[in-house]
Amino acid sequence: MMAFLTDPALWHWTSRIWFVVLPLLVVGLWLRPKPFAARQLWFLAACFVLLMAFVSPIGVLARGYLFSAHMIQHLLLLLIIPLCLMLSLPQGAFASIAESPRMMSLRKWFAHPMLGWVLGLGAMWFWHVPSLCSAATQSDLLGVIRSATFLLAGLAFWWPIYAPLEKYRLDPLTSVVYLFSACLGCTLLGIYITFTTVSVCPAFANPVDRIGILTAIYQAGLSPSVDQQLGGLLMWVPPCSLYVCAIVSVLCRWYSAESSILETSGPNDKNLPEASA
């Protein structure tokens, strides 16, 4: 397995993603906060994951070989990278930009929770219409468009939950409903992909063997039907787990106003008298 993953044929070091990652890194370093802040780590994580999504075997296999690899790339682009980017946004600088009158109307649209939900879920569903999925896998231009829409839709999706400023966020209980219904949305798609007999992305059913690894893949047991089932499960369980984690963080925020004294236990409480009055 390790030998398979370190095979140089599976690493695409000359990917065009450098044209995105390098400028992004330069801008990030230029604008970096002093002193060091934790959100910088989120930014670096976003850059690293973005790079890996295209350079590593995930990116190589996603280009026509494995539907499941495509699905991992899809989830990284739609969920992980936008989330990391969102968490890396600086509050102060952001406030000054967002509060400017010119941004007001734009923000009003961008910040509407329905928009985020529909874009986030819509991107998932739209790009898995069989013909579109195949076309985007085979055509470079469509592939780039698809990746870009994933990133944008992901940003829009996370905005109501993790926007840098408190006032743009949904209130906690609505956030829970937002995330739960999103989970339901990707669950449905995941179930469909997992259990359907239709090939969701025909491009992966008959791959063009660019780098001569197809036999190795099939020998590893990843036949197209197993591959699609795996892809469906990836569409289903990891995003929902991520949403559940997000729900936990939202609930923590919701309860966070309480202080710790109520929660103490043990010997401290021995001096509490009986409540019989």
Next chain:
Amino acid sequence: MPLVETSSPATTDEVESGRLLSWVGTVDHKRIGILYICTATIFLAIGGLEALLMRVQLLFPNNTFLSPDFFNQMFTMHGTTMVFLVGMPVLVGFANYFVPLMIGARDVAFPRLNAMSYWLLPMGGILLYFSFFTGKAPDAGWFSYAPLSTKPYNLQVAQDYWIIGLLCLGVGSVAAGINIVVTVLTLRAPGMSLQRVPLFVWMSFMTAILTVLALPALNAALAMLLIDRWLGAAFFEPDRGGSAVLWQHFFWVFGHPEVYILILPAFGMISEIIPTFSRKPIYGYAFVAGSSAVIVLLSYGVWAHHMFAVGLGMGADIFFAVGTLLIALPTGVKIFNWTATMWGGSIRLTTAMMFAVAFLLEFVVGGLTGVMFAAVPIDWQLTDTYFVVGHFHYVLIGGTVFGVFAATYYWFPKMTGRMLSEKLGQWHFWLWVFGLNATFMSQHFLGVMGMPRRVYTYADNPGWMILNMFATLGAFAMGAGTLVLLWNIGMSLRHGKIAGDNPWDAFTLEWATTSPPPADNFKTIPEVKSRRPLWDMSQPELADWKHGKTPEDSGRRPSKALVCAWAFVASEAVFFLLLLVGYVVFNSQHLEGPNAANSLDVARTGAFTVCLLASSLSFWFAELALHAGKMVHFRRWLGMTILLGAIFIAGQIWEYTGLIMNDITVDENLFAATFFTVTGFHGLHVMAGLVTLSILLSLAIREDFTSKQIQVFRGVGIYWHFVDVVWIAVFSIIYLGLMQ
């Protein structure tokens, strides 16, 4: 401090003629709660008797006390009764009684709906048990797996009674769930933010959400099974292209959340009892409450662990195994919360507290064997053995039943004004602890030895008889324990010690009123500034709010009508979702005979679709007119909405007539079956909407409906727009062929 107003003063509806009759006509949440609990007790006796009959049959190897056929009926009826007629009703009963009291409300949000929910319970129960008079009770197991439950394998009408009975109970449960959701969200006393509600209220709230979202899955499956049996469709008949596995999926999508519907309220009960009898606040309130919300979400994602033996494929098995292990986390950590609450407290071991402590111990056993089942190979080895029976009885008795017993001893003084006898309580407790462990620990061993469940007898294998005898002994101990409890209740009702308002020095609002509470619950309620308002009152120096802040109440309460409409729509959405999943599953394969492409007129239905969508627009105009108080415009737009909806229905009748003329009926093939099921249920919903709108229109014409009731109108609007959204999904999937 003033109470939050509830619109319907419950007590004025009380029928004056006779005490017994007043119970029939009551809409008081406390009386309805007691009715629920009493009904559940009656069915507990029946379900328990069925269990005892089975245990007598299994006393010896090769016993012939019960026939194989009757044994099948017994385990089917025992399971169905205990889940639907005992477990759920008794928990709904406690929630009904105590949720309004604990949040300082005068009643539930919709008292009449509450009465309807209750009366559907005896109705469903009687329908289910009426099957005995048809010569045979249902015998396909409590989950009625297809194809055993389909017509070719099950010709008796008993199965139909099972389906209709459960549909009745399902509708009642959803209505009760909506009521609790709306009550908790809209009727809390001033100062009680959602982060301050007692944990029993929170857990009941979570349970209600689960009920509202999980029961429709069962209802959809039942409706499809009924269409199979009565109209000759073949959803679940593999011989004719249907899928028996689909039934399992649908059933467990409901069935797994159902487990949490049965256990979460018990978590809530012991989260009240352990702090009270340890004289400490609960340890980690936020974790206990928040993790329950997480359980609600996760519980929808793990249903397939009931189906490891079906052959879903290794990938699916692994993912569901991981999900199942995950859900053990929020449950398992709560055990530490309760233990830490007792740590260092001054514990009073009353019967209630003893049951709560026993809960912790026994539930852990059930929980751990549950985690064992998450490992797929163990599941394959042990599935359909008595190990499974042992596992879930530890969860349901050690968890749910012990929780309910603890709550009975804890809240009986509040409900009746008298204390239960502690001495009899000890007898009750030890009989049950012995009985539970004797019966179900033996069954764990029997399961590992390979004794299959649902088989009426067994061969004389080494050790099997002695273990079975021990199990039967335990079952009779539990039966005796129940008789002690009933005797205790009967005696205490007459001779029990007078309880007073707050016999346990408890912390929450239900103890701030008299025992039993007056019809309108409270004269005044204390100020709510923390999670333990009564503690704050009795110990002003040590008041919780002086030591730690909890999130303040914003004072905003959403409109009852809107919350109710959203909850209802969410429930209906799940129902339609499952029907549509059925359509996609069956129509993505090649079907002989009619299909969407060769029998539907997309253009014509498209035109009628425009009518339906336009009706949403006209509804919106009506709402604007009502808001502005322009009643003439309001009536016109409302009339327009009804007309457009009626045109859509006429179009559907036209389409149906055409299809039926061409001999395309429900029993033709799976396309016809799924098509008529989905569009038929949608049509019924449109018609229900039309009836509602017509009532509003006639009220408006009589000038009984004004802009003051705009929230009600908005609530109806949510439903009406929902019906349109469903149609958009139906139209794109069926007529435009999306996802095939």
